[in-house]
Amino acid sequence: MTYDITAPKTLDASIKLPASKSISNRALIIYALSGGEHVPTNLSDCDDTAVVINALKSAEEVIDVKAAGTAMRFLSAYLSLTPGERVITGSERMKHRPIGILVDALRALGADIEYAGEEGFPPLRIKGHQLEGGQLEIPGNVSSQFISALLLIGPMLKNGLQLTLQGEIISRPYIDLTLWVMGSFGAQASWMDNTTIEVKPQPYVNKPYVIENDWSAASYWYEMVALFGDSMPEVRLNGLMDSSRQGDSIIKYIFSLLGVKTSFSTDPKTGETFTTLKHKIGGVQHLDFDFINCPDLAQTVVVTCCALGVSFHFTGLASLKIKETDRIEALKNELRKMGFLIRSVNDSELIWDHGRCEPTFDAIDTYEDHRMAMSFAPLAIVHPHLRVNHPEVVSKSYPHFWSDLRQAGFLIEEQQ
Numbered sequence: 001m002t003y004d005i006t007a008p009k010t011l012d013a014s015i016k017l018p019a020s021k022s023i024s025n026r027a028l029i030i031y032a033l034s035g036g037e038h039v040p041t042n043l044s045d046c047d048d049t050a051v052v053i054n055a056l057k058s059a060e061e062v063i064d065v066k067a068a069g070t071a072m073r074f075l076s077a078y079l080s081l082t083p084g085e086r087v088i089t090g091s092e093r094m095k096h097r098p099i100g101i102l103v104d105a106l107r108a109l110g111a112d113i114e115y116a117g118e119e120g121f122p123p124l125r126i127k128g129h130q131l132e133g134g135q136l137e138i139p140g141n142v143s144s145q146f147i148s149a150l151l152l153i154g155p156m157l158k159n160g161l162q163l164t165l166q167g168e169i170i171s172r173p174y175i176d177l178t179l180w181v182m183g184s185f186g187a188q189a190s191w192m193d194n195t196t197i198e199v200k201p202q203p204y205v206n207k208p209y210v211i212e213n214d215w216s217a218a219s220y221w222y223e224m225v226a227l228f229g230d231s232m233p234e235v236r237l238n239g240l241m242d243s244s245r246q247g248d249s250i251i252k253y254i255f256s257l258l259g260v261k262t263s264f265s266t267d268p269k270t271g272e273t274f275t276t277l278k279h280k281i282g283g284v285q286h287l288d289f290d291f292i293n294c295p296d297l298a299q300t301v302v303v304t305c306c307a308l309g310v311s312f313h314f315t316g317l318a319s320l321k322i323k324e325t326d327r328i329e330a331l332k333n334e335l336r337k338m339g340f341l342i343r344s345v346n347d348s349e350l351i352w353d354h355g356r357c358e359p360t361f362d363a364i365d366t367y368e369d370h371r372m373a374m375s376f377a378p379l380a381i382v383h384p385h386l387r388v389n390h391p392e393v394v395s396k397s398y399p400h401f402w403s404d405l406r407q408a409g410f411l412i413e414e415q416q
């Protein structure tokens, strides 16, 4: 399927954002480990959370997490200490996303895990039993999800857990988010110094818990406000916290440099929080930024900068190659169709110095990556009849993205 997208003249919309899948998936694992009485509320309705809910409910031998990285990594740790023998697998892409570092760490803690396919990659066959825990060193420079997975089971280990992270730590705010959600359920887990985290062997306390909405999903609305520019766009987003522990809340700072002003308010009657985005004059001409702490924002910011004519030098992008697709290559290919030549350095930096080529305006390919679809869709604001292939990929994190766009006035027609 392909969508043909045409934007309205400007934007004046109130959007109900999806809940954070990162927080949902952490809260669900903790809920299961704490003997689950109170199910977390405002859970994300996205695919990546649905697979965790199903896995925790199902008694089937094979668990399929599809394309959900957090589900694969968190459930592998969870299954290692849950009685029974299971196989955990995922999409074809998932079978090429690394998991060896986590498997080695879990084995060092006493887990019984075998590779059911290629060494170092899913699927895994896991026989669960009580684990002793203890002290461990683990690379911190490939995916923070390995570290979060271990931390989440830390309180259930007989001797607790002490993790020392080696190398440059990527996606650190996601580790902090894990510690923060764990703390909300009574866990004692904290940084001892810059590289070592300690989790005490003290079980979780099951409690009611409400999931915040998703700052990563908000990023596409920031992009739209920036691209509508001086046509006075305004978007109101619900359920975002100004003081959120989601690392992607840094989007409000990044877009303050690209002409978007953020303000927060609370409805006095309902207590609901609103985040209002408006355009402001005076964005930068060039942007340097390190995405090491917020890799999921890279596509939004890269596409926005090209469309606004803001040159850039972005670093900290090494993890983009092992996400839903190789996002570095995908960005280069699809931006070329729109007439922008961006280049990569060492697979970890992206540079645009106003390089242009003849645009083809071919339909944008999405590479089974929700963020390719959502970060390119706003280009319809500058290119009417922008076409996006396989738009259904958005269900990974933001299933109602297209209906929200329609509600905001976008005309979206389906082509076979």
Ligand SMILES: O=C(O)C1=C[C@@H](OP(=O)(O)O)[C@@H](O)[C@H](O)C1
Pocket: 021, 022, 023, 070, 142, 143, 144, 145, 148, 170, 171, 174, 295, 296, 319
């Ligand atoms: O823990 C999490 O919820 C996530 C961590 C990040 O992954 P990496 O640590 O692999 O960068 C991020 O890209 C992903 O979307 C969600």
Ligand SMILES: C=C(OP(=O)(O)O)C(=O)O
Pocket: 067, 068, 069, 070, 071, 296, 323, 324, 371, 397
């Ligand atoms: C990288 C992502 O997800 P995951 O690694 O959990 O599949 C993402 O949502 O952009």
